[in-house]
Amino acid sequence: MSTDTPPSPRERALRHVAARSSGGPLDPRWRLTVNFHPDRAAGGRPILRAMAEDGVYLPQFATGTSNGGLTAHPGGDRWNWESRIFGGAYDRAVPRERPVYGALNFRDRAVGAAPRFGSSHFRLAAATLARATFCYPDSAAEPTAFGTADRCPLVEMAEADTSDALDDYVEAQVHGPVRFDRDVEALVLDPSYRGTDVEAAARELPCPVEWHGGFRLTVEELRRHPGYRGPEYVELGAEIAVDGLLDPRVVGDAVRTGRHDPQALKRVWHCLARFGPPAPYRAGRVAVAVPAHDAV
Template identity: 75%
Template structure:
């Protein structure tokens, strides 16, 4: 996308961030991933059914849902952060014009760049890099370091920083529509969804389906970490566990049951993501773990 003319809000946003960016070009072999929970509901419908129907991945300004904070409305925190980062490019624009959020998978993690936001992810094509902006840390922290594919120093900044593994990501904002048929290389699912309705729905999407080994956390291990998100979330995780184990499918079933607060289950997911990650995930117990290529279907 040529954003020098600044005719569209996307072009204006990219031009604004490019002016704030310094450093070397991003390795074109790196990929942006969009982490999410593939078994959640959007407007009462399974999210993968909505994605199959619409053929596009859209922002929380459109869906009204998020695996992070729910502040995507005029005057809300997300609106204010975007206004600052993108030079007010989207302030007067409709919701569908706004960017979608993911992470730059510079560590080449098989679970995606930002598993804090979900066990599964869409891996975007290399072309998406050219219409993305980046920041470190997360935009919620009101960062001052930004980048575009043509030049940035965020990878060096992130590698030199000491963050909890769930916060160890470079945020990406992809400007312009994310068409699942055109812009995604694959949907990478957690192994807990094999043979489930999630897999069946995923097969109806216009992109390949791949798998990573999956998150699994024994309750015995969960109970060793009451200080991570709080003892009440350890207790909730233990209650919903099956045969002494937690995995993403189990948390998703609990989320759809209507018997638990979604924000509470989000914290249970954080415990699973932090302490039950597969080898090759940056959230594996030791913190940073060397990346492994994503296995094919």
């Protein structure tokens, strides 16, 4: 009778993706980043305080929150995407076992690799590359190109693409727990949160806190881009702006009032992230308006 321990969901997922990958290894100097909005709530708790109490970055299946689509449940889109990408490895896994989503910061952006999903980010330690899988484009687009740290053709694909700047990332899925005391090099915050409860909560985490240059967008500049997400989101951005200016803290304050559709405010954030970053993105097309039901 065999006493071999069956492979874990994490091991099965990594093997499944490795078998579908090709190309050369990733540059070990590149880092994974996990973008998020640090002033939101999870399970009724401020998200950073929840993280400090939990000690780990929990996947969407465990938190029920997301800065993309909320489909992490059996039969939902996220469940189906993971089942396809990982060969069913997580189909019977408990929510906490599922992977954490981030992106590969091969462009070394100070705001993280995928600011579409938030103004701030965790920069993960180099060792997490070895237990990450990758896809391009985003998993919501049903990709057919995959990679691991040892075999990954995706950076070249992303560099050759003409996608909009907010879609210019190689998605990463980190398998196994992401602990703040071991797996995070730094939490990098937008400076609009200096001196706020967000900074105080960030200092409770067992990882360094850093700051990037800051997202800022004037209403005047916002009005120059009505076709990006739609004119209705330009008007909403103008409505919530403070002294003619949008930054992440202003958008977060609007979310907490409960007076606006969170999906609409997400599109205001897209406009701020696209046209108000602290450093320019690479040249890329400007996307047309995205329907209100977009998944990410």
